[in-house]
Amino acid sequence: MEKHIIISSLNNLAAILHNGCLYKFVVNDHTYQLGNIYFGSIARVFPTIKSIFITIQINRKYQNGFIHVNDLLATKNRNYSVIILKQKLCVQIIKEAFFGKNPRLTTHINIPGKYLIFSPVTNIMYISRKISNITDREYFKSLALLLRPYSLGGIFFKFQASQISDEIIIEEWQNLKSRWIIILKIMLCNTHEQSLLLYKDNNILKKVIRDLYNLQTQAIFIDRIEDRKKLRNYLKYWHCSTLNKTLKIYILSLNHFLSNFQFHTVIAKTSKCRVELVPTGYIFIENFEALTLIDVNSGIIDKYQYPSGLVLILNCSAAKEIAYQIKIRNISGIIIVDFIDMTSKKDQLELLRYLHKLFKYDIISTQIVQFSELGLVEITRKRVGKSILEIWNNNQTYFSFIMKLPFFQDYLTTGIGLNKYSIYLVSKLFLNSVVHHSIYLKETSHPDIFLLNKRIECSKTKYFINRVVQNFKFYLK
Incomplete structure (x- = not known):
């Protein structure tokens, strides 16, 4: 599979292409808040709903963040007597603000790396589910036990950690610890502040190489000459250049960037409610706050004149397009799909297997429920970042x-x-x-x-x- 990464740091845009088709679209605008670390103070406490509002002053619209009692380290297995108004806390945004709702916070701080995720306030050790080899899993458990005496904190091993040596893992572990020490020093020097931004991950070049680059990447396209040196530094910092020596870097001017990739036409297609299917038919996508309705239409006036196997083919074609649109638009929440009616239980099971196969390699966790009595398929997808519709509304x-x-x-x-x-x-x-x-x-x-x-x-x-x-x-x- 050919994989290409397109990064426009001038416009804070990025795209991932698999075999020439758009697989993922990234927009890193000024409203991006996911993963930011703040030093805030408790504004209000609601014991009835077990929640606390903390002043973090993101912007004029969102001045407070919501935190549940389960996300508080100090209140675990205790009551609310340990909570004091205007008490200072170090929190991180785990769910961005959307449709007027305040962002959700947690005191379980996580500092991401390319191969590891460092959790300085917990002692949890976790290994990615994609690492299925039992020998590798036992190796990472032993490595985590060896690293913990040098520093307290939890550790999460990503899938990319199984493709590198232990020296690179230990080096990144030390770098993440040093980053956390710097955050602590900034926090201690500004204890008089009511709210303060301690850490922000807004560099799209760094974020794309850290989260989306892998050994299957064959080429990277950028739009600035100055970014070539930064890109090579990031690749050298994470030892990507030594692991993938066939990687090519291209610099395109702004005119060629638009004519070759046509980002504006991609957004125009993915933002339409009606999407045409390849053989025949179309689907309608309607987005609401936390609910998305998808209706599949065959486009055939009298479907009883056609064989029954055609309905399964049309539904499978629609399922492939639906999975693609959900990933590109970053749709989350509850998704209800109304496929073309199928009377055969065997065809329904075949369609569900095909849906599971389409969402198998999705980075975001997705659950597919079986057919309901009304012939509807329910899909739940975890919310990570903002959808295209929310970016437009902002x-x-x-x-x-x-x-x-x-x-x-x-x-x-x-x-x-x-x-x-x-x-x-x-x-x-x-x-x-x-x-x-x-x-x-x-x-x-x-x-x-x-x-x-x-x-x-x-x-x-x-x-x-x-x-x-x-x-x-x-x-x-």
């Missing part, structure tokens, strides 16, 4: 401004093929440059550039809007 105000621009209305009338969701991706292509110029204006303090404060504000506004319009015209062309 930036709806900004993109509605772009849609109202007169030159963009001209492009819509000429049939450029963009919808409101693909505007998000296209606008990301110049948002970074606009932010760079706005920061430059803030840092400029020479009195000769602007004479009065009113002229400063007016000139900044005109410059910002003009820069947005010019860049947007360039990228659309």
